[in-house]
Amino acid sequence: MLTARRRVMTAMAALLGGSLLLTACGGSDGGSSDAKTLKLWHYEGPDSAMGVAWNEAIKEFEAKHPGIKVKFEEKGFEQIQKTAPMILNSSDAPDLMEYNKGNATAGALAKQGLLTDLTAEATKRGWDKKLSAGVRTTSMYDTSGVMGSGKWFGVPNYAEYTMVFYNKALFKKYGITEPKTFDELTAAMDEFVAKGVTPLANAGAEYMAQQYLYQLALSKADRSWVDKYELYKGKTDFHDAAWTYAANTFADWVKKGYISKKSTSTKAEDAGVSWIQGKAPILFSGSWWYGRFQTEAKFDWDTTLWPGSTMSLGSGGNIWVVPKNAKNKDLAYDFIDITMSKKIQNLLGNKGGIPVAADTSAITDPKSKQLITNFNTLSGRDGLAFYPDWPVNGFYDVLVSETQKLMTGSEKPDSYLSALQQAYDKGAPTK
Amino acid sequence: MTVTVERDARAVGKRRQTGPRRPRTRDSYALFLLPGILAFTAIIVVPFLMNTGVSFTDWQGIGSPKWTGLANYRELMDDSEFWASFRHSLFMVVAMAAVPTMTGLVLAAALFDYIGKHFGSRWAAILRACFYLPQVLPIAVAGIVWSWILAPDNGSLNELLKAIGLSSWQQDWLGDPDIALYSVMGVMVWVQIGFPLVVFMAGLQRVDPQLYEAAELDGAGWWRRFWHITLPQIRPEIYVVLTWCTIAALKVFGAVYVLTKGGPGGATDVPSYFSFSTFFEKTQVGYGAAISTLLTVIILALSVVFLKLQTRAEEGDRT
Numbered sequence: 001m002l003t004a005r006r007r008v009m010t011a012m013a014a015l016l017g018g019s020l021l022l023t024a025c026g027g028s029d030g031g032s033s034d035a036k037t038l039k040l041w042h043y044e045g046p047d048s049a050m051g052v053a054w055n056e057a058i059k060e061f062e063a064k065h066p067g068i069k070v071k072f073e074e075k076g077f078e079q080i081q082k083t084a085p086m087i088l089n090s091s092d093a094p095d096l097m098e099y100n101k102g103n104a105t106a107g108a109l110a111k112q113g114l115l116t117d118l119t120a121e122a123t124k125r126g127w128d129k130k131l132s133a134g135v136r137t138t139s140m141y142d143t144s145g146v147m148g149s150g151k152w153f154g155v156p157n158y159a160e161y162t163m164v165f166y167n168k169a170l171f172k173k174y175g176i177t178e179p180k181t182f183d184e185l186t187a188a189m190d191e192f193v194a195k196g197v198t199p200l201a202n203a204g205a206e207y208m209a210q211q212y213l214y215q216l217a218l219s220k221a222d223r224s225w226v227d228k229y230e231l232y233k234g235k236t237d238f239h240d241a242a243w244t245y246a247a248n249t250f251a252d253w254v255k256k257g258y259i260s261k262k263s264t265s266t267k268a269e270d271a272g273v274s275w276i277q278g279k280a281p282i283l284f285s286g287s288w289w290y291g292r293f294q295t296e297a298k299f300d301w302d303t304t305l306w307p308g309s310t311m312s313l314g315s316g317g318n319i320w321v322v323p324k325n326a327k328n329k330d331l332a333y334d335f336i337d338i339t340m341s342k343k344i345q346n347l348l349g350n351k352g353g354i355p356v357a358a359d360t361s362a363i364t365d366p367k368s369k370q371l372i373t374n375f376n377t378l379s380g381r382d383g384l385a386f387y388p389d390w391p392v393n394g395f396y397d398v399l400v401s402e403t404q405k406l407m408t409g410s411e412k413p414d415s416y417l418s419a420l421q422q423a424y425d426k427g428a429p430t431k
Numbered sequence: 432m433t434v435t436v437e438r439d440a441r442a443v444g445k446r447r448q449t450g451p452r453r454p455r456t457r458d459s460y461a462l463f464l465l466p467g468i469l470a471f472t473a474i475i476v477v478p479f480l481m482n483t484g485v486s487f488t489d490w491q492g493i494g495s496p497k498w499t500g501l502a503n504y505r506e507l508m509d510d511s512e513f514w515a516s517f518r519h520s521l522f523m524v525v526a527m528a529a530v531p532t533m534t535g536l537v538l539a540a541a542l543f544d545y546i547g548k549h550f551g552s553r554w555a556a557i558l559r560a561c562f563y564l565p566q567v568l569p570i571a572v573a574g575i576v577w578s579w580i581l582a583p584d585n586g587s588l589n590e591l592l593k594a595i596g597l598s599s600w601q602q603d604w605l606g607d608p609d610i611a612l613y614s615v616m617g618v619m620v621w622v623q624i625g626f627p628l629v630v631f632m633a634g635l636q637r638v639d640p641q642l643y644e645a646a647e648l649d650g651a652g653w654w655r656r657f658w659h660i661t662l663p664q665i666r667p668e669i670y671v672v673l674t675w676c677t678i679a680a681l682k683v684f685g686a687v688y689v690l691t692k693g694g695p696g697g698a699t700d701v702p703s704y705f706s707f708s709t710f711f712e713k714t715q716v717g718y719g720a721a722i723s724t725l726l727t728v729i730i731l732a733l734s735v736v737f738l739k740l741q742t743r744a745e746e747g748d749r750t
Binding site (some may be wrong): 030054082085086088104111112114204205260261262263264265266270272279393394396400401404405408410411 | 491492493494496582583602603605606607691692693695696697708709711712713714715723736
């Protein structure tokens with residue numbers, strides 16, 4: 001009797017424990033998906049140009065698909081970047097997801113067969129005709145996961161590029177002429193330093209510092225240099241003229257006070273805010289700041305492409321990907337198609353984004369017009385040079401860490417370039 | 432007197448052991464343990480074994496892992512970044528275990544023996560709560576607040592130094608590679624100090640007040656009472672705190688992630704953050720797993736050593 005009772009109790013306890021564990025392990029309805037639901041993930045802020053446009057696209061999609069509900073989940077950029085491979089490998093994969101473009105991200109997933117081949121849809125729905133060659137580069141990946149050729153695994157609905165943001169009011173206040181050439185830029189920075197103002201807003205703990213450096217390299221580079229570095233079409237030598245010039249000039253700029261040594265530990269947000277607050281007269285960064293500056297910068301400002309350089313950082317924006325395990329792929333294609341429509345693209349353009357298939361005459365906001373004009377100039381001269389951290393998995397961290405060392409002087413330019421070479425060679429694919 | 436009580440308790444324990452077996456009670460207790468054992472197995476043991484398995488591969492988080500045997504561990508042995516991160520861990524042990532334990536001891540004794548007696552136990556409790564507050568704050572919140580305080584431009588600390596005429600002391604607290612680790616250590620001392628303080632004050636509650644009274648009558652000052660009564664009496668608590676805080680220091684992650692992300696240039700990197708960035712940022716999952724496996728083994732080994740030392744010392748006290 002006692003033994004029987006004990007067995008029953010043991011079984012009940014095991015059942016309870018087991019059910020608790022199962023509840024802890026799963027239990028959410030995150031993986032639920034049916035033919036009446038489009039499960040969509042993206043990480044654009046609701047007030048950003050893209051966030052506004054995608055929200056409008058959701059409304060449009062639901063209007064065009066009666067009875068179908070869009071189940072949107074807002075994710076963080078880091079969240080998707082770090083967990084995407086595991087999520088996409090599981091049955092919890094969404095039907096449609098925004099993902100980071102480039103070899104080390106979308107390319108790696110495509111190579112592993114985690115993304116759906118969109119080539120047939122891109123041709124059928126005309127996406128291939130809508131996107132310019134420069135923007136299209138990040139849509140296609142070969143069997144090694146290298147962008148630029150092969151099959152379509154993603155569709156960018158916007159573009160981005162880096163530019164120089166000037167606080168015109170500060171230039172006026174200090175009586176400094178706005179620069180048009182590279183020499184005038186350095187002359188202006190000298191004048192600001194002489195007046196006790198650090199001219200460049202910078203963030204050493206995040207992407208901004210490495211982007212200054214890459215831009216300096218790009219000013220001495222051409223398309224074949226970029227292709228070698230980003231697409232492995234040849235051997236990249238970090239001790240070549242462009243990289244050496246960039247590392248030496250950047251270190252020199254820190255010494256001269258164009259870039260504050262104190263920005264070694266600051267984040268991109270701090271740099272952006274310092275520019276918005278009128279503390280730094282010049283910021284070199286991406287179009288992703290544009291909409292926010294339009295709203296928050298309460299002074300006269302202007303933008304220009306980096307003087308003296310035909311190339312600048314930029315590409316198609318992040319891409320829509322359809323996971324291999326997506327349950328409603330046709331609905332996902334329909335949603336992408338709506339985001340490519342003139343209505344959504346024009347909305348994106350008027351909210352401070354860079355549309356890829358907008359009706360130019362429908363962009364009425366003057367600042368937005370200027371943004372798109374500059375992009376067209378850059379794109380038209382084949383000047384989109386992607387980003388420095390793309391070629392190798394984890395290269396972003398290497399660039400941050402090594403550039404911090406360059407800023408603090410704990411590493412000389414030559415050692416800095418050797419460290420980059422070592423990390424690049426270790427991670428770059430051998431074809 | 433305490434020793435007598437402990438001996439009595441052990442005697443009772445012995446009587447229980449030598450008495451008739453009571454299987455029904457013991458089995459009932461075992462049933463209560465079952466969910467915990469299952470959860471421990473599912474949440475700790477299985478993932479640890481899986482992690483160990485992954486550490487013998489070159490897996491990148493997707494696709495099929497390729498078996499590489501001990502290659503990751505061999506690489507780890509020659510990885511200067513890992514050993515640098517491990518050296519930083521030793522600094523964190525100083526900041527999170529040694530300094531808080533010593534400071535916590537003095538503060539607990541002062542609150543218990545001085546503030547409590549002269550200003551009332553309510554004031555001692557209020558001050559104890561103040562010291563404990565950083566332990567209640569999520570580390571992400573504390574980290575963000577401290578990054579504002581330590582910001583190079585307009586940070587509160589630099590502004591304060593300027594206001595009191597010490598502008599030359601202003602620093603880039605988290606951006607200068609020569610200072611950043613000490614800044615993080617300072618924040619961790621602030622975070623940790625409440626824990627030993629509360630444990631030691633609880634320990635002091637069980638010390639026989641007659642010991643202090645007798646010592647005071649014999650003319651012993653505060654320091655002698657602290658050294659000869661407080662310290663020996665709460666030795667078990669000291670062992671527990673030291674063990675707990677050392678383990679916490681070896682696996683510290685949140686503060687480094689929020690304050691510096693291991694920078695500038697790896698100056699504040701610690702093994703757990705190094706593992707995280709290798710695992711997720713560089714997607715060298717196999718190598719990241721090797722780092723975390725080695726770290727777990729080191730922590731387990733140190734815990735066993737600490738526990739053995741503690742047991743031996745306690746046994747030494749009883750004899």
